[in-house]
Amino acid sequence: MNKEKNIIPENFLWGGAVASNQLEGGYLADGKGLSAVDILPAGDNRQIYLENPPSLELQDEFFYPSHNAIDFYNHYKEDIAMFAEMGFKCFRLSIAWVRIFPNGNDKEPNEAGLQFYDAIFDECKKHNIEPLVTLQHFDTPLELCKQYGGWRSREVIGFFENYCKVVFERYKDKVKYWLTFNEINMVLHAPFIGAGITVKDGENPLQVQYLAAHHQLVASALATKACHEIIPDAKIGCMLASGTTYPYTANPDDFFHALTRDRQAYFFTDVQSRGYYPTYTKRFFEENNIDIGITEEDKAILQTHVVDFVSFSYYSSKCTTTDEEVWKHNSDTNFMRSVRNPYLQYTDWDWSIDPVGLRITMNQIYDRYQKPLFVVENGLGAIDELDENNCVDDQYRIDYFREHLKQMKEAIRDGVELLGYTSWGPIDLVSAGSGQMSKRYGFIYVDRDNDGNGTYARYKKKSFDWYKEVIATNGAEL
Numbered sequence: 325m326n327k328e329k330n331i332i333p334e335n336f337l338w339g340g341a342v343a344s345n346q347l348e349g350g351y352l353a354d355g356k357g358l359s360a361v362d363i364l365p366a367g368d369n370r371q372i373y374l375e376n377p378p379s380l381e382l383q384d385e386f387f388y389p390s391h392n393a394i395d396f397y398n399h400y401k402e403d404i405a406m407f408a409e410m411g412f413k414c415f416r417l418s419i420a421w422v423r424i425f426p427n428g429n430d431k432e433p434n435e436a437g438l439q440f441y442d443a444i445f446d447e448c449k450k451h452n453i454e455p456l457v458t459l460q461h462f463d464t465p466l467e468l469c470k471q472y473g474g475w476r477s478r479e480v481i482g483f484f485e486n487y488c489k490v491v492f493e494r495y496k497d498k499v500k501y502w503l504t505f506n507e508i509n510m511v512l513h514a515p516f517i518g519a520g521i522t523v524k525d526g527e528n529p530l531q532v533q534y535l536a537a538h539h540q541l542v543a544s545a546l547a548t549k550a551c552h553e554i555i556p557d558a559k560i561g562c563m564l565a566s567g568t569t570y571p572y573t574a575n576p577d578d579f580f581h582a583l584t585r586d587r588q589a590y591f592f593t594d595v596q597s598r599g600y601y602p603t604y605t606k607r608f609f610e611e612n613n614i615d616i617g618i619t620e621e622d623k624a625i626l627q628t629h630v631v632d633f634v635s636f637s638y639y640s641s642k643c644t645t646t647d648e649e650v651w652k653h654n655s656d657t658n659f660m661r662s663v664r665n666p667y668l669q670y671t672d673w674d675w676s677i678d679p680v681g682l683r684i685t686m687n688q689i690y691d692r693y694q695k696p697l698f699v700v701e702n703g704l705g706a707i708d709e710l711d712e713n714n715c716v717d718d719q720y721r722i723d724y725f726r727e728h729l730k731q732m733k734e735a736i737r738d739g740v741e742l743l744g745y746t747s748w749g750p751i752d753l754v755s756a757g758s759g760q761m762s763k764r765y766g767f768i769y770v771d772r773d774n775d776g777n778g779t780y781a782r783y784k785k786k787s788f789d790w791y792k793e794v795i796a797t798n799g800a801e802l
């Protein structure tokens with residue numbers, strides 16, 4: 325018997341991952357409210373809005389790619405059928421809180437919004453696809469941002485808990501895998517999309533960021549509690565934007581800097597997975613004048629309701645140094661700043677390509693928590709050209725996936741317990757960071773451009789058949 329065939333467990337959840345705001349469109353359909361992501365413009369202004377928007381109102385001069393996205397709202401049957409054709413066992417999607425509660429804290433849920441996700445889950449069921457549902461993916465209800473300052477307010481915890489209970493009750497027979505907050509550490513890098521917060525002049529940004537983070541951590545634990553109570557046979561996980569950090573040199577100072585940066589991310593999963601604030605936060609909070617007012621009740625909630633598994637996105641590794649000169653002359657332009665690593669290739673968007681980094685990251689996370697892991701995002705954003713046969717020869721994407729999946733298998737051989745793998749954006753969708761359509765991740769091409777032109781027609785890329793074969797052989801053929 326071929327040893328390779330047994331490396332990946334039999335019930336492994338192969339599939340793809342999306343976020344509501346990046347593909348659904350239908351931004352006002354059936355009573356939906358606006359969320360933080362709905363006011364993120366395309367183009368040069370996007371970065372400032374991701375971090376700290378100057379206004380929370382829609383502006384006539386901007387184009388908002390989330391408003392129509394790839395119109396999954398009206399194409400979901402066709403799209404899920406294509407996922408099924410690739411053999412997906414799992415489809416990771418997010419529920420838009422504002423489809424269910426348009427203002428975030430309405431008295432009654434919006435029935436039309438609930439029905440939309442019922443229809444999606446039914447469609448998945450029809451094709452034997454297991455849904456994996458993220459409760460919040462960058463989409464804090466805009467009204468809560470305006471009235472409460474987003475996650476900086478403790479009140480938002482209760483509104484989120486209520487929304488979670490409503491969707492758990494509604495979908496308890498249809499959804500058995502859940503995630504609380506997408507990339508919960510994003511509050512440190514893009515505070516507005518991460519937590520719906522804006523930081524005012526004169527405020528200590530770290531104070532506001534960690535306060536919001538604390539509220540999300542408590543909310544995550546309360547969602548975990550509600551999930552376990554309402555759907556006892558469900559599993560619920562946390563979700564981290566991962567990617568190990570290398571020291572640029574063997575200088576011990578560089579090593580400690582790398583460790584510190586990794587802790588910045590692992591802080592979140594340390595709390596969600598272990599149930600308490602790690603001791604290293606004490607010094608960090610003292611030195612940065614951070615006081616988050618953690619109560620005894622918070623501590624008890626965090627301690628009692630830890631996650632069942634740890635999921636993460638992995639695109640790139642990072643590299644760091646204490647040498648300012650290196651930063652000045654040799655840093656990349658990635659969202660999560662990094663020194664350029666001379667051993668790695670870079671994508672069109674200047675993200676490092678590091679398959680071995682995936683193996684390292686998986687081992688690090690598993691060593692830390694000894695809980696099952698789930699790779700819920702990984703993929704290559706690239707410029708794709710449709711050829712005369714309406715196909716894309718995306719061999720570069722196949723190469724990217726092949727190398728990462730090889731290393732994922734190595735990590736399993738290393739002893740890591742892994743529930744599944746969902747590639748990011750199995751169908752082209754709007755880029756969260758850049759707002760572009762031209763940063764494409766899919767096995768399926770969508771005819772839609774950066775300015776909102778196109779027919780929304782879907783076409784299979786070369787990688788479509790390749791991924792289909794990977795799933796059919798349970799990863800034995802890469």
Ligand code: P53
Nearest residue numbers: 343506507565637659705754755756757758
């Ligand atoms: P894009 C960077 C910037 C924004 C969101 O990113 C990010 C990251 C990378 O960690 O996180 C995730 O679309 C996110 C997805 C996103 C994906 O990375 O900027 O969970 O929503 O689309 C890829 O290329």
